[in-house]
Amino acid sequence: MKQRKLHAQSPVGEIRISWAKKFKKVFWTESKLERDYINLLLFTTDVIDVECQPEAFTIFFNDKKRRYTPDFRVTYSDRIEIIEIKYEEELNKIEFLEKAVFLKAYFEQKNLVFRVITESTIRVGSRAINYQKLKSALLYEPPEQEFEQLKQSLPTGNLSNTELSQHLASISIKNGFIQRALAHNLLSADLSAPWAKLQISWSN
Numbered sequence: 001m002k003q004r005k006l007h008a009q010s011p012v013g014e015i016r017i018s019w020a021k022k023f024k025k026v027f028w029t030e031s032k033l034e035r036d037y038i039n040l041l042l043f044t045t046d047v048i049d050v051e052c053q054p055e056a057f058t059i060f061f062n063d064k065k066r067r068y069t070p071d072f073r074v075t076y077s078d079r080i081e082i083i084e085i086k087y088e089e090e091l092n093k094i095e096f097l098e099k100a101v102f103l104k105a106y107f108e109q110k111n112l113v114f115r116v117i118t119e120s121t122i123r124v125g126s127r128a129i130n131y132q133k134l135k136s137a138l139l140y141e142p143p144e145q146e147f148e149q150l151k152q153s154l155p156t157g158n159l160s161n162t163e164l165s166q167h168l169a170s171i172s173i174k175n176g177f178i179q180r181a182l183a184h185n186l187l188s189a190d191l192s193a194p195w196a197k198l199q200i201s202w203s204n
Contacts, residue, residue, distance in 0.1 A: 015028055015029070015030060016028070016029045016030075016034075016035050017029075018035065020050075021139055022042050022138065023049060023050055028052055028053065031085070033085055033087065033119055033122060033123075034052075034072075034085050036123060036128040036131070036132070037072070037085055037117065038050065038052070039128065039131040039132055039135055040127075040131060041074065042135060042138060043134070043183075046076050046077045046078075047074060048076065049074075049075040050072060050073070050074050051072065051074075052071070052072055053069060053071065053072075054069070054072070054073040055069075056068060057069075057070075057106075059102070059103075059106060062098075068103070070082045070083060070084060071083055071084055071085045072085070079113055080112050081112070081113040082107050082113065083115055083117055084100070084103075084114070084115070085116075085118075085122075086116055086118055087118060087119060088118045088119060088120060091116070100116055124192045125192030125194075126191070126192060126193060127192045129194075129195070130195055131191065133179065133195060134182055134183040134191075135183075137176075137180045137182070137184070138184075140180055142180070142181075143177050143180045143184070143186065146173050146181075147177075147181055147186045147187075147202075149171060149173060150168070150171070150173065150177075151202070151204055153171050154167065155203075155204040156203045156204055157200070157202050158199065158201040159199070159200055159201075160197070160199055160200070161195065161196060161197070161199075162196070164200050165178065178200070181202075182200070187201070188201050189201070
């Protein structure tokens with residue numbers, strides 16, 4: 001599906017451009033919240049594809065013909081979702097509520113799921129900050145050799161970020177390993193916690 005091209009500046013906000021290796025494409029996002037949503041999708045395993053500002057739909061809303069361009073079209077393994085990104089403070093506006101109800105019914109007829117997603121879903125604790133920190137690690141291959149070295153020294157673990165960093169230094173593995181291993185699911189942690197307070201685990 002053809003995507004709407006954004007220019008150097010949008011009336012909505014600053015345009016942010018980033019490359020996503022997972023989806024093999026560049027994304028133009030109009031806000032930090034949209035950027036954080038893309039990062040969330042990068043770490044959502046059943047997301048197959050994402051289109052930012054996809055082709056507009058022609059709708060008849062309140063007796064007027066209009067063009068509606070979603071913020072995102074997200075393809076999952078079992079469904080397609082049409083996504084509108086909003087801050088929670090915008091949800092109580094009557095005009096938006098009426099439009100959201102209309103769009104939900106409109107897309108149901110097309111076997112598509114319409115969803116409004118806010119910062120309460122995207123920014124859970126420190127998760128968005130941590131995903132932004134881990135995003136660049138996805139450009140690199142999983143650090144499997146270093147992970148095997150870690151497992152030989154500690155077959156299983158449940159250490160704080162600081163404790164794991166200290167242990168890695170003792171076996172000559174650089175700190176960048178933590179980011180790469182978390183990004184590629186070799187290590188696991190509750191990423192809603194602040195980075196410095198992460199409790200990191202792994203198993204043999």
